[in-house]
Amino acid sequence: MNAKVGNLIYKGKAKDVYETDNSEIVIVKFRDDITAGDGAKKENLNKKGFYNSIISAKFFEILEEAGVKTQYIDLLKPGYMLSKKLKMIPIEVITRNIAAGSLLRNFPFKEKQEFEPPIIQMDYKSDEYHDPTLNDDIAVALGLVTIEELNTIREITLKINTVLKDFLKSRGLLFPDFKIEFGHDNQGNVVLGDEISPDSCRFWDIETCDNLDKDLFRKGESGVMDAYIKVASIVLDEKDKKKWNLDI
Incomplete structure (x- = not known):
């Protein structure tokens, strides 16, 4: 097209x-x-x-x-x-399969601890407020989403996690965590948007756990x-x- x-x-x-x-x-x-x-x-x-x-x-x-x-x-x-x-919803939906990154700084999890079921975290997308973590009541009170939409977002996110985690495992990659965003289409449906890339996900080599994503840039490493x-x-x-x- x-x-x-x-x-x-x-x-x-x-x-x-x-x-x-x-x-x-x-x-x-x-x-x-x-x-x-x-x-x-x-x-x-x-x-x-x-x-x-x-x-x-x-x-x-x-x-x-x-x-x-x-x-x-x-x-x-x-x-x-x-x-x-x-019409994008200003919420970053983060799914965590393995403990890494800010989760370790903010909570007493062990590094590389696996989560089953995965943790779903939602942050308010706002540079001004530095992307604070939301709960359902705050998200609804801010007028970002309804409770029904939050349930839909979680359901879709869990399916995305299953599909991509299985695909990546078949290709030799672990999927520790990823950030996605949703929006409303012209009919009001909740639809996945933005991107799914090394900028917004962690990808680890399944054998070595080497980083293959933006974490290298965050840490000031080469490659x-x-x-x-x-x-x-x-x-x-x-x-x-x-x-x-x-x-x-």
Whole structure:
């Protein structure tokens, strides 16, 4: 599907959203910017947007096949994703299968402790308030969602976790945790949006537990783009690599 890029309607830390000639469809541009610490740390990594977009597209396609509704329509070319226009819900939904990151700083869990069932955490997406953790009452009182929508979000999130965790395990990756976002489509349905990439997930090698995600950047370690490219090489099928002329 072709679409004409229109006016910029949203600029995030690492993505831009543009209007198209269809009021219900947008183009999401994945930029090469990478940030951490509420944007306090920022760099530009060559082709980061390229790889994040093709990884996200692959995950969205897997989820659509499993019956999860997403905003994804098509990847026009690496870096440019055609998507349904959503009214985004300002909640970050974090699913934790293995204890890592801020969970260890904030709570007395053991490093690499496994959770069954997984922990679902919801944070208020706000740089001004530094993304505080929500409970149901606060989310409803702020007018972000209804109780029914919170239940729907949890149900969808658990399905996403099962589908992607099983897929990644089959490819030799652990899925410690991930952050996703939802929005309302033009009919008011709760739909998965944003991205699923090394920017928003932790991916660990199943044998070594080596990080293959944004954690490398947070910790100031080298090899960030090497890790992103490795994730792409693992999750993409040969037909995907051929389609985008990738030698990985």
